[in-house]
Amino acid sequence: MSEMAQQGFDMEVxxxxxxxxxxxxxxxxxxxxxxxxxxxxxxxTGPLFKDFEIGALDHDLTKNAIKVAEPLGERxxxxxxxxxxxxxxxxxxxxxxWQANSAGRYVHKVDQHDAPLDPNxxxxxxxxxxxxxxxxxxxxxxxxxxxxxxxxxxxxxxxHLSLFGGAISSRLITQMYFPNxxxxxxxxxxxxxxxxxxxxxxxxxxxxxxxPSFALGYRFDIVLRGENATPFENL
Amino acid sequence: xxxxxxxxxxxxxxxxFAYGLTPGQYGYNFPGIxxxxxxxxxxxxxxxxxxGTVYDAEGKSVDDAMLELWQNDGERRxxxxxxxxxDEGNKFSFTTVKPKSVDGQAPFIxxxxxxxxxxxxxxxxxxxxxxxxLNATDETLNSIPEDRRKTIIAKKEDGRxxxxxxxxxxxxxxxxxx
Ligand SMILES: [Fe+2]
Numbered sequence: 001m002s003e004m005a006q007q008g009f010d011m012e013v014x015x016x017x018x019x020x021x022x023x024x025x026x027x028x029x030x031x032x033x034x035x036x037x038x039x040x041x042x043x044x045t046g047p048l049f050k051d052f053e054i055g056a057l058d059h060d061l062t063k064n065a066i067k068v069a070e071p072l073g074e075r076x077x078x079x080x081x082x083x084x085x086x087x088x089x090x091x092x093x094x095x096x097x098w099q100a101n102s103a104g105r106y107v108h109k110v111d112q113h114d115a116p117l118d119p120n121x122x123x124x125x126x127x128x129x130x131x132x133x134x135x136x137x138x139x140x141x142x143x144x145x146x147x148x149x150x151x152x153x154x155x156x157x158x159x160h161l162s163l164f165g166g167a168i169s170s171r172l173i174t175q176m177y178f179p180n181x182x183x184x185x186x187x188x189x190x191x192x193x194x195x196x197x198x199x200x201x202x203x204x205x206x207x208x209x210x211x212p213s214f215a216l217g218y219r220f221d222i223v224l225r226g227e228n229a230t231p232f233e234n235l
Numbered sequence: 236x237x238x239x240x241x242x243x244x245x246x247x248x249x250x251x252f253a254y255g256l257t258p259g260q261y262g263y264n265f266p267g268i269x270x271x272x273x274x275x276x277x278x279x280x281x282x283x284x285x286x287g288t289v290y291d292a293e294g295k296s297v298d299d300a301m302l303e304l305w306q307n308d309g310e311r312r313x314x315x316x317x318x319x320x321x322d323e324g325n326k327f328s329f330t331t332v333k334p335k336s337v338d339g340q341a342p343f344i345x346x347x348x349x350x351x352x353x354x355x356x357x358x359x360x361x362x363x364x365x366x367x368x369l370n371a372t373d374e375t376l377n378s379i380p381e382d383r384r385k386t387i388i389a390k391k392e393d394g395r396x397x398x399x400x401x402x403x404x405x406x407x408x409x410x411x412x413x
Contacts, residue, residue: 008413010242015354022247024352027292031403034412037360037375041337042307042345043413047314052268064265085240094268098255107263108251110299110320124255124265160249162256168305168345169413173356175246189247192354197244223240 008169008225013197021188023149046167049094049128058126061097061139065122072118073102073140075215078176078203081133082163082222089133090224096162097137098124104143104157113145138215144183156183156190165224176220177202245356248349250299257301257318273304273315273331280311280332284395285361288326289319289348292403296325300350304361308334308342333363341366341373348400358411361398362388383409 017029037043057064062075082090100106100123103115107123121140129135142157158175165171177184179202184190193201200223209217248256254263260270274282285304289297297319304315311334317327334342343360362370370376376384386408389396400408 009245009355013241013244015244015246017353017355017357019354022352022354025354026352028297028350028352028402030357030407030410032407032410034410035375035379037411037413038340038378040340040343041309042305042334042343045307045312047305048312049268055266083240085242087238087240096256096268098252100251106251107254110250122254122263122265124258124263126268160246160252160255162248168347168358171303171347171356172243172245173248173349174243189354193244193246197241200241200243201246222243225242
């Protein structure tokens with residue numbers, strides 16, 4: 001078994017629990033060595049969502065909260081493929097989505113940023129990969145927003161994504177960024193990822209999936225890690 | 236030889252997950268996939284309630300963590316999710332069925348913890364105080380120094396299990412590498 005497979009999280013591309021640039025980690029990162037448990041059935045499996053009924057508009061954040069009119073902002077379509085580390089597509093994987101609106105404001109009650117809420121945009125949705133591991137959802141391009149980590153701190157535009165794989169070790173919560181965003185360079189959360197992994201968080205503009213007179217296309221492929229106990233061959 | 240693809244890096248859940256991941260619990264108008272009620276109260280299994288608090292390094296209760304419970308004992312596969320921002324004292328609360336022992340191991344429930352300030356989620360397990368016999372011979376529990384073992388054994392109080400999570404400090408919870 002390779003070291004990498006044993007480790008589970010590939011620390012060449014994954015952030016550490018403790019990151020001095022991202023101040024909230026100081027009081028919340030585990031400080032002691034992690035324990036390697038004896039594996040059980042519960043670890044080598046995960047929740048099944050194949051039969052979960054996704055609402056008809058769940059995959060379309062531009063429509064799933066309309067009250068009187070279309071939400072404001074740049075309409076986009078995000079698509080990609082979800083695979084494991086061997087490149088095998090992961091069908092019927094649930095993807096949960098949440099994000100700020102085009103002004104950089106979250107619906108969440110805790111968000112006090114002085115930017116307008118959009119009455120026609122909730123900013124949450126979900127979709128499922130198809131039999132070939134592919135997914136697609138429609139939304140409004142989120143705006144950048146300020147936060148309190150340090151003076152004049154701004155989060156680059158991003159979409160939060162939550163995924164399940166086949167085992168609890170493949171669980172992933174991540175953030176998708178947009179190409180050529182000048183704010184990424186200054187963002188401690190983005191930069192907590194080692195340099196080798198940062199490009200993996202940035203979507204690419206996709207003219208082929210841009211829908212004429214309707215929505216700009218972005219591609220974001222996602223790789224879920226495998227189970228610790230499953231060694232990868234020929235690494 | 237298959238080329239290995241690089242894992243998509245993890246990023247924090249951030250402070251604003253509630254309307255996306257736990258909308259029902261927080262009162263948002265969007266149907267959630269799951270909540271803290273992992274079984275019906277009238278389930279014929281051994282229904283138990285597990286409550287607890289997540290503490291940061293300064294001993295403050297965390298009000299923006301999200302926990303997921305997952306259990307599979309070969310008979311029941313159960314999944315639950317709860318945020319710490321709605322209950323008094325920032326508590327979480329799950330209602331589930333106590334899992335059975337698998338292969339002679341002590342019964343346990345897997346826990347995944349997400350929060351602002353965690354770039355990677357943490358894994359732990361809930362074991363049960365009233366499983367003395369199986370706990371005493373459990374390989375994983377015995378691999379943990381005795382003074383830390385109790386951090387992952389839920390205590391029975393007033394008919395419920397209490398499982399507090401300490402991210403750091405003298406009582407730091409045992410977290411697992413999965
Ligand atoms: Fe965010």
